[in-house]
Amino acid sequence: MKKKLIAPVFLSSALLIGSIPVSSVFAHSVDSSEVSRVQASKEWNEKASVPLFVKERFEQKFSTSTPTNALNYLKKNQSKTGITNPDKNLKVKSVQKDELGMTHVRFNQAINGVNVEGSEVIVHFNENNELVSVNGRINQTIVEHGVDTTATLSSDAALKVALTSVNATEELTYEPTTELVVYPFDKENHTAFKVNVNFMGDEPGNWFVFVDANTGEVIDKYNGLMHAQENKTQKGVGKGVHGEHRELHITKVKEPKSGTKFALADYSHENLEGIFTYDAKNDGSSGNDTLYVGNSASFKGDYDRAAVDAHYNSEKVYEYFLNEHGRNSLDGDGMAIVSKVHYGENYNNAFWNGSYMTYGDGDGEFFISLSAGLDVAAHEMTHGVISKTANLVYRHQSGALNESFADVFGVLVDDEDWEVGENIMAPAAKAGGVTRLRSLSDPNSVVVSNAQRAAYGSGVYPAHMDEYYNMPTNVDNGGVHVNSSITNHAAYLIGLEIGREKLGQIYYRALTVYLSPNSNFSDARQAIVQSAIDIYGEGSAEEVAVQSGFDAVGIY
The missing domain is CATH 3.10.170.10 (Elastase; domain 1)
Structure with a gap:
């Protein structure tokens, strides 16, 4: 009798995610006080990451495309953007000029010089130094209430806490980093040390640990493992x-x-x-x-x-x-x-x-x-590109986008089909019907890897937002692999209409120019639509194809 094999893996920044116990998720009913708490948390979180997308109908002309002029625009348009006192609350992160002649000034939101984790604003100038759009996400709770950014804990003490919390091996892959940030989490803006710890071993990790800068407690953590002489x-x-x-x-x-x-x-x-x-x-x-x-x-x-x-x-x-x-290696x-x-x-x-x-x-x-x-290599290396550009946070919808962009570029590099992982399956797996890990063309044809994930949905990869898996953070980092197939399918539908080359151009621009760490599916649609407009023009067949592709999967 043949064993029935179910693929135990998901391509990822870590290709595999181990089984995570569901614990007591279904063990009790939710009372009214719990509902109120969840609703309050949702309201707060919305204010903590407010999406921003302003497109100017009439371009604002400047002499140069500089951070100074970007700030001048933001100061004059505070009511339009919702960003108050931008000169005090924003820090320049980077200035990028692209092949279309456009310049993109990326800012971190900050308070008292301390970066707000995941909150970035990007100002876009065209080749004529005209400001054409602004996008990103802003934490309005900081604007309204402020944050005490005093830290009494040392960065070395925070590092020790982080190492212990993730059971780090004695041998680390590279020197850990610590950065003082404001971290929005669980209805509060925490002043915290963001610690990045990387190690190999039996359970390799690329952990990001947020340690309260005053109490030394771990606020949050997640594994971002995306699973002598001249030589001639x-x-x-x-x-x-x-x-x-x-x-x-x-x-x-x-x-x-x-x-x-x-x-x-x-x-x-x-x-x-x-x-x-x-x-x-x-x-x-x-x-x-x-x-x-x-x-x-x-x-x-x-x-x-x-x-x-x-x-x-x-x-x-x-x-x-x-x-x-035109990108020279993963970091450019x-x-x-x-x-x-x-x-x-x-x-x-x-x-x-x-x-x-x-x-x-x-x-x-x-x-x-x-x-x-080849698609596996492209998938993993694209995670490197993502970490050097949009740096999409590896949880929930931003994490699903991280996985999705890696899949999309995986099938653009390995362009024989729209499947992921078909060349790494063993004969026994194929005999059991597991012939690939994910399918961009027909997501529903692939079974999710285990019953724990299946408990949150139909048991197959979703192709539409109606099939979205509502997972807690401790299961698949909130569904980063499973839900990635929704935006994957949108990319497939777009690619059918305009071809792989144009799909790649549009997606690369969206990733490197418009997306920011906490971007969600709706932000991705806006970014990809705008990228199609930038390259091919408003009302072009390419823009229409992008709009239709996202409509078809229920991302509006």
């Missing part, structure tokens, strides 16, 4: 997981005791630090990871295959973002692209940990080596 690059060859012949860029290296070797290190791309593939040696620790090295320029052994595909696919994704969008500034293969023991996972991609070998039952999927 030369050509090499290899065999991929599925047996494909791969041409590779590799580097000849000399080792003192063993002579000449060949490393999966690619220095061939101008203004790029390099593309590197490491061997994680199946031990679950980053301490023993080494650059993948072979005895010849031919990498065709069975153990080589995962590394060959990771190295090859990394270059393909790099070339896509460079050639299609030539950062090194690093992959690690053979992670863990029979590890059914692949993830972006905030710095590099990591691929497990699979258990042979559900997955084969996860580096075999």
Whole structure:
């Protein structure tokens, strides 16, 4: 008798999310006082993240597209934007000029110089220095009531609390960071240290922990794991997981005791630090990871295959973002692209940990080596792009958008179909009917990964807001994987009308120009519509296709 296999995974910043107990969610009825509390929380949260989208009918002309002139506009239009005292309450975060000649000035909302977490405003100038629109999100509760930003706790003490709270391993992937912020959470604006801790091990994490800057208590936390001599690059060859012949860029290296070797290190791309593939040696620790090295320029052994595909696919994704969008690596500034293969023991996972991609070998039952999927590589690397641009918070609708944009670019790079993960499924999984992880074309055809998630919806991926999964934060980070399929399906419908290339141009612009950390589905629609207008014109077939695609999935 064949075992019935249900896919246990979701592609993600961590490709897999482990089973999370539902606990007592259904154990009691909700009384009237509980309803009142929830309603009050909802009202407060709406004021804590007020969406903003102002489009000028008649462009406001300025001499230059600078932060100063952006602030001048905001000061004169406070009643229109809802932003009071912008010169006091906004800090310049970045200034970006794009290929259309437009300039985008991005501000953080701040109080007493302390950034308000997730609250950003973006002012957009056209090529003629005319201000055409403003969008983002503002915390109105801070404007109305203020916040005491005094911190009595030290950043070192906050770091110790954070490390303990997430059971961090002794060995960290990189130096932790701490930043004093105002963090809106649970009906209060907290002055807190935002601590980012990253580690590998059996349960790798890219944790963001918010520690009260006065009491030392953990306010909130979430795992953002999105699951010596001059070297000269030369050509090499290899065999991929599925047996494909791969041409590779590799580097000849000399080792003192063993002579000449060949490393999966690619220095061939101008203004790029390099593309590197490491061997994680199946031990679950980053301490023993080494650059993948072979005895010849031919990498065709069975153990080589995962590394060959990771190295090859990394270059393909790099070339896509460079050639299609003019983006030099994940950060746009030539950062090194690093992959690690053979992670863990029979590890059914692949993830972006905030710095590099990591691929497990699979258990042979559900997955084969996860580096075999070009769409998987594109998905994980897109999480890197997202973290360097809109930085969508990895929870609820903003987290679902994070997953969705990663999926969309996954199928744009691997353009054979509109499915995600079809090349990493093991024979046994396929025999049980699990042939891919998600489908942009037909979301309902894929079953969600476990009964806990199914308890909040129909048990299949939703294709419309009528099928939305209302999940608590402790289940799938509030539905980031499941609900991503709604906006995925919108992208598919748009792509059918205008083609993949235009879809990519519009989505890349929305991600890098208009979206901000707490953007929700409605914000995404506005951003993607505006991006279509920017590139192709108001009333264009492209704008109509975008509007229709979102209408079709119930995002209005």
